[in-house]
Amino acid sequence: MAEEKSLSVEEIKKKREEFLMPAYLTYFKEPVHIVRGEMQYLYDDEGKKYLDAFSSVVTISVGHCHPDIIPEVQKQTAALQHITTLYYTESLVKLAEKLASIMPGDLQKSFFTNSGTEATEMSGVIAKNYTKRHEFIALRHAFHGRTLLSMTLSGQSLWRHSLPYVFGVNQAPAAYCYRCPMGLKYPACDMRCAYAVEEIIKYSTSGKIAGMIAEPIMGFGGVITPPKEYFKIIQELVHKYGGLLIIDEVQTGFGRTGEKWFGIEQWDVVPDIINMAKGMGNGIPIGGVTTTPEIAESHRNLIHFSTYGGNPVSTTQARLVIETIEKYDYRTNAKVVGGYLKEKFIELQEKHKIIGEVRGMGLMLGIELVRDKKTKEPAAKEMIALMDLCKDRGLFIGKGAMAGNVIRIKPPLCITRDDADFIVRILDETLGLVEKESGIIDRNFYNSRTARISAKQQ
């Protein structure tokens, strides 16, 4: 077959406008056409290299097209690409067994889906069926997916498009210490935001909840990282009122927070259900839930079927992702390089007025940008400018929070100290540029002479 010439950025832009729903978001004023990925790096159609410090939205856990994974998955694709879970396959049980070996506590039984959204849905069904109740508590700022239930559980108007919402969901304040919803300061606050969950259960529900869902560290919410006491209090309250604690590890899962496999382990809590996706598949569509044998048993009366959930190709890849994290000790790398990065970001905070707070763990880090450290006015326009400036210099960063003013640094777990130094150097330079020009952040900013000259020098 003759090799086809790839489409130009302009041609893709035209086709997107003509054939795609306008709901698709894109990053950057001048979008990039990515054609290749290799571990922590991406390459565009002109061969320019980028460090992917956002892991293509926290999805590439071990590295793009990891050489230990792709050949094995190619073999599986050639041997058997699809069969449903109605038939026996080795790959399905091998993944489930491997997962059980890394899960905290007695979480052992899994059900696989195609995405994180479906994992959210599935965990809701399990909790309702087990408790024979239907009410849920979720957190403000959270994100759990794009179906009716998962949008209702999400706590940002930005991601809640579907009216009317599901009945029986109540939102609790997040443990967002930098902008404390209770107007208090940690630790003098005595964890009032966590105890607010009890008030909500008592006054806004029937008092009989099916469960509560939470991310250990919020992803889209802007790397909101609760204090160390938080999840123990939450778990106690949820159990006191008869509900299940569902932990959404779609972003924090599989070593990202450093050392531990799952984010919730950093709080020394074993939840009733863990939801997962993204990093689990390192780029292949797969999600899932894992729960205890007892909760799983209550589900024997409910039959589920998913055409692609648990298919041979994605389950093979997900098992290899876990084995690859083990083989290269990427969990330790996340802790060590992540710790180093966080230290460097704190140094940047001292230097740059625009940095309000540095937070997160391992390679799940956030830098909140503010126009003024006293008023904490979110630096949202500056964030947009920063992303473009970083991109021009070969660095992809992510953006989060309701106001879009939090830099999200969540690179593949294989990044090196040199990569970390590159991230710090580029952020230092681009933050400086943004600060300098922040009074005039408008269309002219992108064309500013300083920005252009500086990009050329990279």
Ligand SMILES: Cc1ncc(COP(=O)(O)O)c(C=O)c1O
């Ligand atoms: C914490 C969390 N839960 C659920 C989802 C939904 O996952 P998916 O996009 O695979 O449906 C996401 C997606 O970003 C997420 O970050």
